[in-house]
Amino acid sequence: xxxxxxxxxxxxxxxxxxxxxxxxxxxxxxxxxxxxxxxxxxxxxxxxxxxxxxxxxxxxxxxxxxxxxxxxxxxxxxxxxxxxxxxxxxxxxxxxxxxxxxxxxxxxxxxxxxxxxxxxxxxxxxxxxxxxxxxxxxxxxxxxxxxxxxxxxxxxxxxxxxxxxxxxxxxxxxxxxxxxxxx
Amino acid sequence: xxxxxxxxxxxxxxxxxxxxxxxxxxxxxxxxxxxxxxxxxxxxxxxxxxxxxxxxxxxxxxxxxxxxxxxxxxxxxxxxxxxxxxxxxxxxxx
Ligand SMILES: [Zn+2]
Numbered sequence: 001x002x003x004x005x006x007x008x009x010x011x012x013x014x015x016x017x018x019x020x021x022x023x024x025x026x027x028x029x030x031x032x033x034x035x036x037x038x039x040x041x042x043x044x045x046x047x048x049x050x051x052x053x054x055x056x057x058x059x060x061x062x063x064x065x066x067x068x069x070x071x072x073x074x075x076x077x078x079x080x081x082x083x084x085x086x087x088x089x090x091x092x093x094x095x096x097x098x099x100x101x102x103x104x105x106x107x108x109x110x111x112x113x114x115x116x117x118x119x120x121x122x123x124x125x126x127x128x129x130x131x132x133x134x135x136x137x138x139x140x141x142x143x144x145x146x147x148x149x150x151x152x153x154x155x156x157x158x159x160x161x162x163x164x165x166x167x168x169x170x171x172x173x174x175x176x177x178x179x180x181x182x183x
Numbered sequence: 184x185x186x187x188x189x190x191x192x193x194x195x196x197x198x199x200x201x202x203x204x205x206x207x208x209x210x211x212x213x214x215x216x217x218x219x220x221x222x223x224x225x226x227x228x229x230x231x232x233x234x235x236x237x238x239x240x241x242x243x244x245x246x247x248x249x250x251x252x253x254x255x256x257x258x259x260x261x262x263x264x265x266x267x268x269x270x271x272x273x274x275x276x277x
Contacts, residue, residue: 066190066246067245067265136244138243
């Protein structure tokens with residue numbers, strides 16, 4: 001029998017077209033990238049195992065995603081590899097599930113990234129309240145989002161795959177006044 | 184209304200789904216003699232004007248169940264705790 005392999009296709013492949021858009025004078029305010037393909041695994045600690053799970057996740061890119069819950073992210077891992085690794089490591093401590101195909105992560109970088117996001121969320125994005133590494137769960141344009149500050153001027157926004165196209169249309173429209181590029 | 188979620192910080196009421204009064208306590212037996220208590224628990228609710236404690240789900244945020252205390256007359260919000268802490272405190276009192 002022939003072995004079949006599937007190439008993962010980003011749901012934004014035909015939507016997030018590269019180029020410069022919106023205000024066309026001066027430097028761009030925001031750059032968008034779709035982080036694809038990503039390994040995204042949800043970890044939910046069992047009752048009373050929050051601290052032990054957090055300790056076991058040291059060294060991973062683990063982002064807070066609710067009380068005793070995390071999204072663990074990785075690039076360049078094989079299909080299901082991160083899930084299997086965490087499942088083995090966290091047995092008994094936490095429930096682990098692979099969300100890699102279910103979510104899309106959009107990265108915003110640039111001096112106006114915060115201004116774009118602030119149009120959609122009541123979360124205080126000032127660096128004193130929302131420092132690098134901090135995550136929040138909130139809604140933007142009626143879509144549930146997981147938002148993380150990954151740098152002084154850069155943020156990751158993770159949304160369910162099925163909402164990604166309408167979310168993309170909304171967020172790029174918010175960036176038009178600043179001028180944006182899609183990389 | 185702004186709700187102080189213990190996990191997420193202050194968030195607008197639009198991010199929450201309210202379930203209702205947190206005062207009724209679920210009967211611990213299903214013995215036929217407890218039917219009156221079940222009837223009360225399932226169907227009967229007060230409709231207070233003033234302070235109330237209500238279950239709220241942070242559905243547009245961390246998805247935790249909370250108990251929010253607020254004033255139905257003035258819309259003042261006094262605070263919010265996790266439903267887990269709320270029921271632990273309730274058990275401790277009982
Ligand atoms: Zn919350």
